[in-house]
Amino acid sequence: MFRTIRLDAVLVQAVIAGALSFAHLHDLAAAAGQDGWKAWAYPISVDLLLVAAWNRMRVLRADNQPARAAWTWFVIALTASLGANIATAGLLDLNDVPAWLRITVAGWPALAFFGGTLLAHTPAPAPVSADTEPDPVPVVLPDPAPEPAPEISVEREPEPAPELPSIAPPEPVTEPSPATSAVAVPPALLDHARKVADTHRATTGARIDAATLRARLGIPAPLADAITAQLA
16 A cells, blocks of 8 residues: 555656656747747657666666666756756746757757667667577587507517528547557666566566556656557
8 A cells, every 4th residue: 555655656756847847848949949849849859868768778787788878868868858957947048048059959859869769779688588498508528538559469470590600510639549649668668667567467467557557667647658558
């Protein structure tokens, strides 16, 4: 109930303020030389531009859009309305209006038409309905890691063994014959050795060997071997 009364009061206040502003604009236009229906059209033009700019500004702000142009035309229409109200308060002689004011009033229709056209034809953001699904965002997947290349074992033929240079077999080492390897035996020593060998044979019945001869005569082994070879 209280809300209804408040709304009615606001509407009444808006109607009164609009009527007063309308009358002031009409009086100023008539004083500036715009007689007849033209004087009544000026208040409508100013108030409509003011309302249109305000409405456009609210829509743009609700959509987080820049509203600089709408705000500019709102200030222009508000200045025209306030200027007319102040001018008719006794600060301006309506019977002798200055030339600059006549020029301003005469040029207002073109300015208001231009501003209204811009406000009406400014593209509004398209409303997003609940049924409209947003375009799917493409998902960029990372490139899969490259698979390791399979190990390929290539069997290679064995390389031929390098040819070795032919080596001649070593010549057999010929042992020196007892005659060539024998040590020179003095004849006297040979005769004495023969006597010892004969005595040994007579006593033992066997031929004397080099070790026994060496022990009997006290001579080195090579000499004993040489004497034994000659006694055989």
